[in-house]
Amino acid sequence: MNHRIAVIPGDGIGKEVVPAGIEALEATTGRFGLRLEFTDFGFASAEYWQRHQRMLPADWEETLRAFDAIYFGAVGWPTVVPDHISLWGSLLQFRRTFDQFVNLRPCRLMPGVRSPLADREPGDIDFLVVRENTEGEYSSVGGRIFEGTDRETVLQETVMTRIGVDRVLRFAFEQAQNRPRQHLTSATKSNGIAISMPYWDERVAAMSERFPRVRVDKFHIDALAAQFVLHPEWFDVVVASNLFGDILSDLGPACTGTLGIAPSANVNPDRHHPSLFEPVHGSAPDIAGQGIANPIGQIWCGSMMLDHLGHSEAAAHLLGAVEDVLALGPKEAPLTPDLHGTGTTAELGHAIAERVRER
Ligand code: NAD
Ligand code: IPM
Ligand code: MN
Numbered sequence: 001m002n003h004r005i006a007v008i009p010g011d012g013i014g015k016e017v018v019p020a021g022i023e024a025l026e027a028t029t030g031r032f033g034l035r036l037e038f039t040d041f042g043f044a045s046a047e048y049w050q051r052h053q054r055m056l057p058a059d060w061e062e063t064l065r066a067f068d069a070i071y072f073g074a075v076g077w078p079t080v081v082p083d084h085i086s087l088w089g090s091l092l093q094f095r096r097t098f099d100q101f102v103n104l105r106p107c108r109l110m111p112g113v114r115s116p117l118a119d120r121e122p123g124d125i126d127f128l129v130v131r132e133n134t135e136g137e138y139s140s141v142g143g144r145i146f147e148g149t150d151r152e153t154v155l156q157e158t159v160m161t162r163i164g165v166d167r168v169l170r171f172a173f174e175q176a177q178n179r180p181r182q183h184l185t186s187a188t189k190s191n192g193i194a195i196s197m198p199y200w201d202e203r204v205a206a207m208s209e210r211f212p213r214v215r216v217d218k219f220h221i222d223a224l225a226a227q228f229v230l231h232p233e234w235f236d237v238v239v240a241s242n243l244f245g246d247i248l249s250d251l252g253p254a255c256t257g258t259l260g261i262a263p264s265a266n267v268n269p270d271r272h273h274p275s276l277f278e279p280v281h282g283s284a285p286d287i288a289g290q291g292i293a294n295p296i297g298q299i300w301c302g303s304m305m306l307d308h309l310g311h312s313e314a315a316a317h318l319l320g321a322v323e324d325v326l327a328l329g330p331k332e333a334p335l336t337p338d339l340h341g342t343g344t345t346a347e348l349g350h351a352i353a354e355r356v357r358e359r
Helices: 014-032 046-052 060-065 083-088 091-097 162-177 196-208 221-230 242-255 296-308 312-327 345-358
Strands: 002-010 035-040 069-074 102-108 126-132 142-145 153-156 183-188 215-220 237-240 263-267 275-279
Touching: 002 014, 014 035, 014 069, 014 296, 014 312, 014 345, 060 091, 069 091, 069 296, 083 091, 091 275, 102 242, 102 296, 126 162, 126 242, 162 183, 162 196, 162 237, 183 196, 183 221, 183 242, 196 215, 215 221, 221 242, 237 242, 263 296, 275 296, 296 312, 296 345, 312 345
Parallel strands: 002 035, 002 069, 069 275, 126 237, 183 215, 183 237
Antiparallel strands: 102 126, 102 263, 142 153, 263 275
């Protein structure tokens, strides 16, 4: 079966890990008689900005809408364009325009990977962060008033709509109901953020009535951050507003050894629009250009893309190859420095693609 995939490498290590991701995807589709037709786009990058003084061409929406999915690296190069301009001019537009209201971010301690937390083994940490992805704290409602005076005031509203909150909660409850542990944790802060967060809690309570088999608990975000480190084994599905989900989805992968392996699926579950698959990490200017970025986040989100496109067996095969290579450890496999190895992005990408072909 053929699918058309828009590829947007973006900036920094996005441009380094995307080729490894495509190599692994092509190895997988070769094994399963599938065909992905990749089309590369240079927009949503600092280079595009330097040429055009904007992040996207005027017709980006109709261009991308024609694809079955978007395979995205990372965007952001703050020495050329301020982050809020590059991100609001690209990735955040994609999420909103294509109504990708769920951001699914699995967090798993993989075989062969050392957690910075003592005595944790594969199986101990395996949860799914379901992040609200189109509203909440990420809003463009607000502004500056009395600028330049001593009454200078800056407002930025959190927006929670009933439709927006309920649809991400329903998705998270469905995920929890379909997992063996049937446990859902809600991230809140209703003690301090006394308007939006009590509303979030109310909608969680209302939704839980429709899912009687799912055990529900909630933590304030500060305490939850601490429990991620102290008791990551407690968590199964964690549902959170946009900002809380953003923070938890960097913290979770840090507990599982490295941000470099964490994948992310920006999903439009209604399938009216293309979904977008990207690693959790950014463009990592501190290591960009050295060829040492871990490509596994990018490769794993390729597996999530295959699953989304209806090829669950191929998706599992690809993720299995990642696990096989990780399980060899840094002595036997060309793991990258964040995994205590000396391998390069390309070497690790080749090793995974080869494993896909032979397993
Ligand atoms: P970052 O995720 O780029 O980097 C954080 C740290 O993790 C750095 O030390 C980096 O070297 C390390 N790291 C990240 N990915 C890695 C990988 N694959 N292998 C090994 N190490 C890895 O976050 P940041 O530094 O806050 O942001 C840098 C830029 O990326 C900014 O412009 C930011 O806005 C942007 N950003 C974009 C996205 C995205 O496109 N989805 C996500 C996060 C940040
Ligand atoms: C992520 C990133 C983005 C976000 C930034 C770059 C706007 O951190 O995808 O997690 O906050 O959503
Ligand atoms: Mn983030």
